Amino acid sequence: MIEFKDFSFKYALSKEWNLEKVNLKIERGEFVLVVGPSGSGKTTFLRAINGLVPHFYNGEYEGKVKVNGKVIKDTAPREIAKNVSSIFQDPENQIVMETVEREIAFPLENIGLSRDEISKRVEEALDLINIANLRKRKIEELSGGEKQKVAIATAIATYPDFLLLDEPTSQLSPNSAEDILSLLERLNDDFGIGIILVEHRLERTMYRADRIVVFSHGKIIGDGEPRIVASKIDFDALGIGYPQVSRLAILLKKNFLPLTVKEGRRILADELKRLRYRDEKKEYGRKILEVANLRFSYDKNAVLKGLNLNLYENEILGLIGRNGVGKTTLAKLLAGLLKPYKGKINKVGKISMVFQNPNLHLFGDTIYEDVSTGVKDKEKVEQIMKKLGIWELKDKNSRDLSGGERMLAAIASIAVLEPKILILDEPTRGLSYSHKLNLSKFLKDYAISRGIILISHDMEMIARTADRVAIMAEGKIIVEGEKRKIMPNSLNYTTQLNKLLSQYGDRRILVEEDIEGLL
């Protein structure tokens, strides 16, 4: 059992309490979802359980945290590691060995188990997570989803009582994310391993949890059965964001909150038939980008095999596809950072891009410096930072910001140069619901007289922001067209709300804004 008693913690350089007066008990076997806006103390909460606070990060520590009766403050992390395993957001930086089986064996070696016991447990973990085929593979050859599976296999090989996960799916495609989450559910179901999961994306996690804990400003403001907590606290106002089905039920003034599409269909059946699609007409300008027969390869691996693509003025194109299919490579080719092997790129004006990792764009002492470097018109800098909601943070160093805030700063630093075509690579990583709404509005404004290519796994963001959608696979664009034609006819690449309308109702509706008279 995990027990927090009047626990408060402040990092060495922090002025305010990062966690304050936390009281809570978690039994083995529970599936707990931890949510809250960025900077609310979710990660610190996990660190207090696995002992990184106070053994790795020191600061002011009050109260007590116990795991299985052991007082964390007096127990070395390697002792705690026997009961608690942790999985972090970045699949890359948590794997320290070179091959899969060695990585799984690593914590077991540290415990000092016998060779036979290690062999047995490595085998079990490989089988349980179903990655025995990856056993001898090098970590660098694996995809993001596979790396995260290796991290989970490593975590469960120590037979932990609790598994702590800090946004484990934020860098994965919808399918890989679904894979990882069902795996967690199974570990919880079959083996009673306690799961403590921090996640932003509630539509795929909330229904799986037994319990939800809501943090705000370092305090617990809600704790209990997900449906009940969600009906008491306004998740949208808090910036966390409801799953789309729940939001629709709230907007339709329903008392019972559905959490899954199936529940939604049952509860909202009558209303769904009555929902009307709000038509919006959009005019596109001239063609500003034409890509024809683009080919590119890294060494001997062909990534793009004759790709064709068009973009028009006043258009936002959503680009989707599996991890590693070549979306980022395409972006780099368009931005002129790579040279194509063959093919044509005809463009009007400048193309620029924002990288998936915002840190690459942030090198100044303050984010104001990051955005304003190379720009003469300082008013424009202020305007753009205000539009993206980061003006108040202008004097901070990027290291003191959350991942989402950094991303917004990175976008501002490129958008302020006003390239004719702006490419964003996975911009919603770590962004809270309110940030996403903000970004979507900003992009729509930006695209007037320009064009945007939006690469994302976040279907809600694509549905809300893009006009056309292109699906990439096998080095080509396999489908391309109006989002309301492509997304409703796709099994994976659509929104929860759209799935809800698959039986009754108007399937052109993708997000709440599409519904006549709702907002």
Next chain:
Amino acid sequence: MIILLLFLLSLILSFLVDKVQIREIKINNFVVFVWLIFITYLTLIFSSPYILFSIFLSVVILKMLMRSNLWHTLMKYTLYFSIFILIFNILLGTNGETVLLEWYFIKITYESIFFSSSMILRLIIIMGAFAIFNSNVGMEDLINIMEKFKIPHKAIMTLSISLRFFPIMLEEAKDSLNALKLKGLPISSGSLKERISARYPAMAAMLNMSMERAIQIGEALETKGYPSNSRKAWKSIELNGLQKLSIIILIVAAIIGTIYIIFYGNFVFYPKVDEANYSILMCISMFLLPLSMLLGRVSIYD
């Protein structure tokens, strides 16, 4: 003259043999490691072209029987380097007695040609041995080997983590320069000093990211129970009888070589090459003894 022929033969062989792969025998990593060390040692102590040629022949035979992906690349570089060695030695090594050509300050002697041939032969052997080693022993095997030699585990971890993240950081370095380009900052014009200071922001971003990565790796290590006093390695190297025997033979070869040099002295190039100075017995043993590595074979059942 024989020496020159041997030298030409080895140059040709080193390229021809690249196409010949009879089998791909898997040898125990530890044995390969020991072999690499002893081959390097023997190659460095002997300067006799005859003995070096024997060692070279044994490496060629091993190459045909084991995997060696890097062979071609390394040999190509060796050739470039050889030309440099040859010119350098011929022009500067003016000690020899048998002058072939004298023109102004240039004096080419038989001796300097022989001497550089033997240097090049050494280089070819060491490169070839390294190509074989590199294709057969991976990073993790090297860690096992270091553990076998009781090198402190912290040093091993530091090395293995830096090697794992090195390619990722290279990629990041490229992208941070790209980010500067996108921001419209000049990075490839002006004087060297200007170019370096223009790249400073990218370095700052890199530094930030490395710091963050270091913290994340630190967190991961800590939650995986590292460092720990009770740590036990999962896989350690265990040698069977034949593998032990092959290591003993390699050690014996090194001892024989050392004794030979101590008692009979090394090959003499200057002032006059002593072409008749060879011991058939020594040549044969330096050809046969390194082949004992093949005893260290790993069966498919291991």
